[in-house]
Structure formats: structure tokens, C-alpha cells
Amino acid sequence: MAAATGPEGGRSLSFAAQTKKELTLIADSPCCQRAELQAMVLLNGHVLWLEGRPVLDVQTENVATARRIYTLLRQQFQLHPEVLVRKKMRLKKNNVYAVRVSVRAEEVWQGLQLAPQPGGVWRLTGQPPRKRCCQRAALRGAFLAAGSVNDPGSSSYHLEISCGNAALAERLRKQMDAYGLHAKVIGRKRGYVVYLKEGEKIVEFLSVIGAHQALLKFEDVRIMKGMRNQVNRLVNCETANMNKAIAAAVRQLSAIRWLDEHVGLVHLPTKLREAAELRLQYPDANLQELAARAPFRVSKSGLNHRFRKLEDIAERLRTRG
Ligand SMILES: [Zn+2]
Structure with missing residues (x-):
């Protein structure tokens, strides 16, 4: 799997991190902002109760994604969430960021047409986004929140989005299938993964979510590889x-x-x-x-x-x- 983000400006970013960084710079229209944020909360949002009050945490290991969640919450709900950083020392892994809404948390999930269910699962209370732009934004949000993609130069092409449960994975697979991506779902130790294995489909997905620079880089490497194979x-x-x-x-x-x-x-x-x-x-x-x-x-x-x-x-x- 692709290594997740390193600190910005530090060692060079992995292809996945570069892709995410690019996506977080896309200027969404308000309708799309909501769709993107909804997907992020759906995949990575958790409700906790602190001092008798509900608190919404949206977690990510990617700093650019954390910033994006923060910005979208501010723009959509005029909130100023906290950003908490936790270091995963034990696994020598990356930081985990939690963007925390501790005031008006309910307003946020209701506004996103989500309802928390027992067991940390969300129920959708509204219809899925109807506009094409918002459907793409939802996939972008899902990738930002829980996605990863191998460097195109590595031995195999692979893009995946982790989901907490089978229903979420199936929903995401269908959303991707609307673009003819033929994504597959596999159960892992912790949850489910929706994935793409074909270079062509990964390129298509990057195009759908608006990662055009990443797409070009991916294609570049793919063409070089293709030429090498031909030789x-x-x-x-x-x-x-x-x-x-x-x-x-x-x-x-x-x-x-x-x-x-x-x-x-x-x-x-x-x-x-x-x-x-x-x-x-x-x-x-x-x-x-x-x-x-x-x-x-x-x-x-x-x-x-x-x-x-x-x-x-x-x-x-x-x-x-
Ligand atoms: Zn839209």
C-alpha cells in the first residue's frame, strides 16, 4: 500500500499524498462541498459524548485532508472546529488528525443528512446527491477520507477506499460503477475495501474526482512502463x-x-x-x-x-x- 503523508515540506510526498494534496486545492461549489463533507463524515466521522454533550470527530492521517475538513466545516456551517493531533508512536506510523466539532455537532450531521446509529454507523436520512458535480465530489470526499493509491511506478496498480462496513462498501462500489469503474469489494481484518486494480480504471477514477495532475503523472509512468514492456x-x-x-x-x-x-x-x-x-x-x-x-x-x-x-x-x- 502507498505510504501515507509525511510532514509537508519534509521527505517527498508519496503519490497518494500528492493526489490528496491536489484534491484539497479544488474550489468546490457549495452544493459539492456538502457532498464531499458528507462522504468524509460517513467514512471517518465518529460521535463521542463529552461532558454530556455530543462531539463529532472526523479523523484522517493526511494533513491536507484534515485542513480540507476544517475548511469545509467552516464554510458550510460557519464553525471553527478544533484540530487534534495524535502520534501513533507504537507503530512508528504517521500522525492521526481529528477535526473536532464540539459545539453544534448535531447541526452538522443533520445538515449533512446523516444520523448516528449504535455501533458507530451512520444512517443516511436524505437522497444521494443528484447532480453530477456533487456525485463526483462525494467520491472525492471518500478518497480523501479513506483512500489510498499505489505509486504508478510500483509493481502493481492499486487504488482502494476503506469502509467500516459492508453496506458502506457496497454503496461506494455502486457510486463508482456509475462511471463504469467496475470496482470490487473485499473484506479485510478491519472492515471492507473497495478497490481498483486496472491502470485504466484508476486513471478514470482520478479523472472523475478531479485529480488531473495526478492523472497525468500516472499516465506518464504508465506510458513509460508500456514502452519498456514493448521493447x-x-x-x-x-x-x-x-x-x-x-x-x-x-x-x-x-x-x-x-x-x-x-x-x-x-x-x-x-x-x-x-x-x-x-x-x-x-x-x-x-x-x-x-x-x-x-x-x-x-x-x-x-x-x-x-x-x-x-x-x-x-x-x-x-x-x-
Ligand atoms: Zn455540486
């Missing part, structure tokens, strides 16, 4: 042809030497004798080279035919003997 294929193909040519030459030489020893080349019909002498003179040449060097007029296929004949004769005489 490898060509080399393999050439090697295969060369091996075939060498094997043929070895067979021909063996037949010709046997005939020379047991029959004598002078006793062969002229056309076969010519071919045999030519092969003995240039044991390493391929058919094309032989045809070009021949002191008599012969085509590549004509020569091939003569060699086959020589091999046939040698084979028949050998088995008889």
Missing part, C-alpha cells in the same frame, strides 16, 4: 527467432555432415550439393544471409526447401542404416 517483447521475440534460426542451422549442418561422410556431397543432385556447400561455408548465417551470399541464384524459401530435402534424405538414410 522487452521485441527483444524476446527477436531472441526467439534467433534461437529458431540457430537450431535450424545446427540441424542442417548435422544432416549435411552425415551425408558428406556416408554418401559424399558430390553424389547429391546439384541443387542440394550447392546448398550443402553454402551451409558448410557459412555455418552461422541465417537463411537471408545465405541467400544473399550464394554464388547461385536462390530465394530464401528456395534455400529453405533445399535444406529440408537434405535433412529428409539424411534422416531416411540414417534410419535405414
Whole structure:
């Protein structure tokens, strides 16, 4: 899996972190802001009770995403949430940020058409976003909150979004399928994962959520990889042809030497004798080279035919003997 965000300005960001950073700079229209925020709370929002009051925490390991959640809450609800940082020392992992709404938390989830259920699950109280722009924003929010993508240069293409439960994963899969992405769902130790494995579909997803720079970078690497594969294929193909040519030459030489020893080349019909002498003179040449060097007029296929004949004769005489 792609490494999550490092501190900004520190070591270079992973491809996933770069993608997220790009997404958090998109200027959403108000309708889309709500759809994006809803997806984020749906995937990463938790309600706690502190001093008898409900508090909404939206967690993320990505600092740009934390900032995005903060900004969206401020713009949509005129709130000034707190941002809490926790270090995962034990696993030597990254920081975990919690954007915390401790005043008017209910107003936020109601405004996002969400209702907290027992077991930390959310119920949707409204209809899914109808406008295309908002549907894309919802997918963007889901990726920002719980998504990750492998660097395109790594050994396999992989993009995934983790979901707490099967229903959420199924809902997300359907949302992605509206764009023909054919996402798959798999159960993991902790929850479910909606994922894409094909480079083409990942590119499509990046396009849908508006990560255009990431998309270009991904395509760049993919094209380079494709070219490398093509070169490898060509080399393999050439090697295969060369091996075939060498094997043929070895067979021909063996037949010709046997005939020379047991029959004598002078006793062969002229056309076969010519071919045999030519092969003995240039044991390493391929058919094309032989045809070009021949002191008599012969085509590549004509020569091939003569060699086959020589091999046939040698084979028949050998088995008889
Ligand atoms: Zn919209």
C-alpha cells in the first residue's frame, strides 16, 4: 500500500499524498462541498459524548485532508472546529488528525443528512446527491477520507477506499460503477475495501474526482512502463527467432555432415550439393544471409526447401542404416 503523508515540506510526498494534496486545492461549489463533507463524515466521522454533550470527530492521517475538513466545516456551517493531533508512536506510523466539532455537532450531521446509529454507523436520512458535480465530489470526499493509491511506478496498480462496513462498501462500489469503474469489494481484518486494480480504471477514477495532475503523472509512468514492456517483447521475440534460426542451422549442418561422410556431397543432385556447400561455408548465417551470399541464384524459401530435402534424405538414410 502507498505510504501515507509525511510532514509537508519534509521527505517527498508519496503519490497518494500528492493526489490528496491536489484534491484539497479544488474550489468546490457549495452544493459539492456538502457532498464531499458528507462522504468524509460517513467514512471517518465518529460521535463521542463529552461532558454530556455530543462531539463529532472526523479523523484522517493526511494533513491536507484534515485542513480540507476544517475548511469545509467552516464554510458550510460557519464553525471553527478544533484540530487534534495524535502520534501513533507504537507503530512508528504517521500522525492521526481529528477535526473536532464540539459545539453544534448535531447541526452538522443533520445538515449533512446523516444520523448516528449504535455501533458507530451512520444512517443516511436524505437522497444521494443528484447532480453530477456533487456525485463526483462525494467520491472525492471518500478518497480523501479513506483512500489510498499505489505509486504508478510500483509493481502493481492499486487504488482502494476503506469502509467500516459492508453496506458502506457496497454503496461506494455502486457510486463508482456509475462511471463504469467496475470496482470490487473485499473484506479485510478491519472492515471492507473497495478497490481498483486496472491502470485504466484508476486513471478514470482520478479523472472523475478531479485529480488531473495526478492523472497525468500516472499516465506518464504508465506510458513509460508500456514502452519498456514493448521493447522487452521485441527483444524476446527477436531472441526467439534467433534461437529458431540457430537450431535450424545446427540441424542442417548435422544432416549435411552425415551425408558428406556416408554418401559424399558430390553424389547429391546439384541443387542440394550447392546448398550443402553454402551451409558448410557459412555455418552461422541465417537463411537471408545465405541467400544473399550464394554464388547461385536462390530465394530464401528456395534455400529453405533445399535444406529440408537434405535433412529428409539424411534422416531416411540414417534410419535405414
Ligand atoms: Zn455540486
